[in-house]
Amino acid sequence: MGKRMKSKGILPGFGLTIGYTLVYLSLLVLIPLSILFLQTASMTWEQFWLTVTDQRVLASFQVSFLTAFFAACMNAVFGVLVAWVLVRYHFPGKRFIDGIVDLPFALPTAVAGIALASIYSENGWIGQLFAAWGMKIAYTPVGIFVALTFIGLPFVVRTVQPVLQDWDRQVEEAAATLGASRLQTFLRVILPHLLPAILTGFALAFARALGEYGSVVFISGNMPFQTEIVPLLIMTKLEQFDYTGATAIASVMLVASFFMLLVINFFQWKTNKLDAGR
Amino acid sequence: MSIEICGISKSYGSFTALRDVQLEIPTGQLVALLGPSGSGKTTLLRLIAGLEPADSGQVFFNGEDHTHRDVRERGVGFVFQHYALFRHMDIFDNIAFGLTVRPRKQRPTKAEIKERVHSLLRLVQLEGLAHRYPSQLSGGQRQRVALARALAVEPKFLLLDEPFGALDAKVRQELRRWLRRLHEKLGLTIVFVTHDQEEALELADRVVVMNEGRVEQTGSPQEVYNNPSNPFVYSFLGRVNFFRGRIADGKVKLGEAEFAVDWASEDDNVPAVGYVRPHDVDVSRSPQYPQSVAAELIYVYNLGSVVRLELRRMDTGEIFEAEMSRRRFAELSLQSGDLLYVHLKHVAFYVGGHLIHA
Amino acid sequence: MTDTSEPGYVRWLLIAVALIFMGLFLVVPLIAVFSEAFSEGIGLFLQAVKEPDTLSAVKLTLLTAAISVPANVVFGVAAAWAIAKFSFRGKNLLLTLIDLPFAVSPVISGLIFVLLFGTQGVLGPWLAAHDIKIIFAVPGIVLATTFVTFPFVARELIPVMEAQGKDEEEAAISLGASGWQTFWRITLPNIKWGLLYGVILCNARAMGEFGAVSVVSGHIRGMTNTLPLHVEILYNEYQFVAAFAAATLLAVLALVTLVLKSLIEWKTEGQQRENEAMPEIIREASA
Secondary structure, three states: OHHHOOOOOOOOOHHHHHHHHHHHHHHHHHHHHHHHHHHHHOOOHHHHHHHHOOHHHHHHHHHHHHHHHHHHHHHHHHHHHHHHHHHHOOOOOHHHHHHHOOHHHHOOHHHHHHHHHHHHOOOOOOHHHHHHOOOOOOOOHHHHHHHHHHHHHHHHHHHHHHHHHHOOHHHHHHHHHOOOOHHHHHHHHHHHHHHHHHHHHHHHHHHHHHHOOHHHHHHHOOOOOOOOOHHHHHHHHHHOOOHHHHHHHHHHHHHHHHHHHHHHHHHHHHHHHHHHOO | OOEEEEEEEEEEOOEEEEEEEEEEEOOOOEEEEEOOOOOOHHHHHHHHHOOOOOOEEEEEEOOEEOOOOOHHHHOOEEEOOOOOOOOOOOHHHHHHHHHHOOOHHHOOOHHHHHHHHHHHHHHOOOOOOOOOOHHHOOHHHHHHHHHHHHHHOOOOEEEEEOOOOOOOHHHHHHHHHHHHHHHHHHOOEEEEEEOOHHHHHHHOOEEEEEEOOEEEEEEOHHHHHHOOOOHHHHHHOOOOEEEEEEEEOOEEEEOOEEEEOOOOOOOOOEEEEEEEOHHHEEEEOOOOOOOOEEEEEEEEEEOOOEEEEEEEEOOOOOEEEEEEEHHHHHHHOOOOOOEEEEEEOOOEEEEOOEEEOO | OOOOOOOHHHHHHHHHHHHHHHHHHHHHHHHHHHHHHOOOOHHHHHHHHHOHHHHHHHHHHHHHHHHHHHHHHHHHHHHHHHHHHOOOOOHHHHHHHHHHHHHOOHHHHHHHHHHHHOOOOOOHHHHHHOOOOOOOOHHHHHHHHHHHOOOHHHHHHHHHHHHHOOHHHHHHHHOOOOHHHHHHHHHHHHHHHHHHHHHHHHHHHHHHOOHHHHHHHOOOOOOOOOHHHHHHHHHHOOOHHHHHHHHHHHHHHHHHHHHHHHHHHHHHHHHHHHHHHHHHHHHHHOO
């Protein structure tokens, strides 16, 4: 690596910029991240296994994965709907809606957390509507689901929107001239084309939801075995100075995240491949 | 199946795409809609298919009013300029699509669909490619898949939007011939849009020349080429020289040359334009006719079988072109700068856009 | 409308469902922040905002952003130059590595710095011996924030620079410009909107980061409390008005971020439309 990498053309600065990039990347990201695995590797296998298969840890993994999964599903369905409405229809306030889709990216998670907790608590604006039906949202897994849906909302919208925008309307016209109904055209022609983008957005939302901390801690109630998510458990272990436990759980999470990154890259590659074949 | 367009108009905001278009397309013909960009030809094609609603006017198929029928009910085959193939389906599924979306009762069985798709693949000479994806095919192959897909639903007629526009010259030539043979074989009415006059003249039984949302002329390729009904058609079909002159006493004066015409108007000294095709310009070393005019040879273009000369008239200074065979060119042994005499064998005169007979 | 569009009632139904979804999940929470902050009147709100602990949290938040954003801008520009203007092996791997911090949970982002610099960490004894404090101090907060916001600028710039190609830069070099002149006078004007976009997103996250900072800060009031952490402390002490008052400052930051972001998007879209205007008109007209 470094200077021996081939650089063609007459533009200068390759050595400098790639060198700086690699040094900065290594110092800030790669070395700190590898410490986590080094620390994990210094544990015995038994120690590691006992830590990560502890009942409370397993329960938190279950809570995290299930809520993140359902929230990502919710976002996949409504993300496609919002992207569709924004690309295809005209209605008052469209620009406002388009702009506010990114609110979860811009609003600090702690603010989102306390806002959602206050709205969905039993006497909050929305919480009391559900409370009338005997349903609790805040301080239950449903509350976690609500917070994770908020956090993941922009991902599917923003991955599907450009694909829909660039979509050749003539393909729909072709389906119509061949006798397909509107629903058939959507299900058999448009949806398969959007699928890689939807899956990319889904995976991004899922990955983000898995690691989310700030918006969840306020609304979840943080009850071990019930509403305790993995990042919170890591936090708790740290506060008890159980660094080994925190590190072991974190390394499992990190592996899951890297796996998601692979999945996301795969779907993105698929989206690009479809685009190339136009 | 015949198509009849009655008084169709269509505009997009302030842009008028079609103005009171009147057109009849008889059964079984191969018809070209020819015109420059923005002439309304694609809009007209989309209107026939039902992809675009008309502002006013009617569309009849075989005498039956289809103006308000949905695109799905019209049963036309449409081939899009960029083919609009379904990228996530293989070729087989693309062609079968129109059959598989039918309501269950009208849907052919799986075996029948398979049979139909394979016979269409044979027809478009793409056997063996059934399980390729559109991205794996060449432009010409995609075009043929699009055709097969449109034919699969047994359409009443075929509409093609710039069918060869996106292909390179050699493939375009092959596909033209192939389409011609396909038309003979199927006997289907085919309407295609093109901006390429050579393509229209070579391929079509009938050419519909369009400009600025109007039909300028309809006729066989010979008719529209030999007897253009107005200056637009004259200049749009093939290369043409025009000379500005004046009409007086039943004669048109183009510089020193005079031509007797059938001009019975009171007005004298009216501006007139004479149109001459380059191959109707006769070139010689000495004046052969009383109406010959002197011209200087500026440049010689060698085009293979013919030679094109760029000349400047000595009397008016107008630049024009003449074409001759290689043989004639060799006989005359011409060189740039030579002083020559030209005779205009066939001139069409227009006054205010109307043809004046000689 | 043509035949390839849905009937009116379907359209309005879809719009209505989308709007309700967006309203419930985005608009209502945003309104709630302001409504709670002002629920006891403007006096209490102002009092909460002017509290010294809040002000010192604002200061620390600004300081953190002022260090981590420029650091990531320099990195982003350098990485984008190397990746977009040159071809080399391992480029895709590098792109994936740059994305890594996005995939890491904020809590883990904090944890890795605790493992490195904490008292029990790898470098802990050495740091203690030299009396350098990183964890539970400002340097730790800056480090964790820089890690979390690491990819933003690079991620925005790389596609923009790739789309620009390198023709213009090569032309400038061939006309005798130096590398720096080429960068300042050719590249930078071309990427300025993309750069600004990346800076805005990077800044929003830097000022709002909670999880990672929470791990490394130690929550020392008036010392290592950033604004988001301050919101949490107030909320957990049941000082709701004060918590939401501090939260409004961050919510306003978010709204400003969104407005700037939209403005840049409209601006760049407008430029694109101008460039494509002619063929578009011809295509739509007919032909």
